[in-house]
Amino acid sequence: MSTLGSYLHRHPRLRLAGLLSAPLLWLVVAYLGALAVLLVSAFWTVNGFTGDVVREFSLANFRTLITEEVYRNVALRSLGVATAVTVICVVIAVPMAFFMAKVASPRSRHWLVIAILTPLWASYLVKAYAWRILLANGGPVDSLLGGPGSGPGYGLVATVIVLSYLWLPYMILPIYAGLERLPDSLLEASADLGARAGRTFRSVVLPTLVPSVFAGSIFTFSLSLGDYITVQIVGGKSQLIGNLVYANIGAANNLPFAAAIATVPVLIMVIYLLAVRRSGALEEL
Structure with missing residues (x-):
């Protein structure tokens, strides 16, 4: 062990390779293997006829996704839900984070x-089912807004919330x-130079x-783009990408088509990451 330790000490790159080999x-x-199989x-x-998987190259699944209007609508609906969730989170998070970082005391x-x-x-699941109770017909949200049927109920709005x-x-x-x-000091310098709050923010x-x-x-x-549990709990009859993947894995027993549907959010996220990488977002993670 002493000889091995001395050898690794003289070869730092080999030592680093040994430490990183397991992860x-x-x-x-x-991870990458699962994506490759997908x-x-x-x-x-x-x-x-038989329900067996035919392991031959075919574009039939992707052709169905592109040509069938129902799948295009589900993809657009999922994209809209993910965008709406992101916008709502930004609107709520910015003032909260600013107060935490610049207004609140360190303690x-x-x-x-x-x-x-x-x-x-x-x-x-506990949080999702808690919201199911809150949004139920005649539940607390309905009572708060004026009575049964006054709240959003179950559906896309509930899913976004x-x-x-x-x-x-x-x-x-x-x-x-x-x-x-x-x-x-940058905020103080901006104020000292006569900049108003809007100019300082910009x-x-x-x-x-x-x-x-x-x-x-x-x-x-x-996370919103690929979610299916929340839609199952509070989405009512709404269908998103995650639900289609789950349905084709379960009742339909069509694993290849489920895999084809699952590549849609993966492709969308790859495009999104390529679009935002120049903003420095990846360095903030």
């Missing part, structure tokens, strides 16, 4: 961070971290805020 192996096999199986088909700041993190410790609640911490924390790194705060917002949007957008 890299896990990444390649469990992509390959998306080009297979299912025999309509209060720690407690506020804990308060933001606390919902993440609760079970996803619940997803916004679930993923809001993932937007607040990156924005808070970015604003906390903004020196207070010239000083916004350049720091934009990368953090994009960093948070990577979480809120991707």
Whole structure:
């Protein structure tokens, strides 16, 4: 062991390779390997008579996704829900994060961070079913808004509300971290030079805020785009991409078509990441 330790000490690159071998192996096999299998199986088909998977290259699944209007509508609906959730989270998170980073005292700041993190410790299903009770016909939300039927009920609006609640911490924390790194002296210098609040926000705060917002949007957008549990619980009859994948894995037993549908959010996220990488969002994660 002493000889091995001395050898590794003289070869730092070999030592680094040994330390990274296990996590890299896990990444390649469990993550990239799963994506590769997903992509390959998306080009297979299912025999309509026997139900067996035909492992031959075919574009039939993708042709169906493009030509059938119902699948295009579901993809656009999922994209709209993910965008709406992201916008709502940004609108709520920016003032909250700014207050935490620049207005609250250092002691209060720690407690506020804990308060933001606390919902993440609760079970996803518990939070989703709690919202199902709140949004039920004649439930607390209806009573608050004027009686049975006054609230949003179950559907796309309820899905957006619940997803916004679930993923809001993932937007607040990156924005808070970015604003906390903004020196207070820059805000004071802007005020000393006669800049009003709007000019200070545009010239000083916004350049720091934009990368953090994009960093948070990577979480809120991707998590909303692929979610299917919330839609099952509060979405009513609404269908999103995740529901189609689940339906084709279960009742339809069409794994190749489910894989083809699952490549849609993957492709959308790849395009989104390529679009926002120049904003510095990836450095904020």
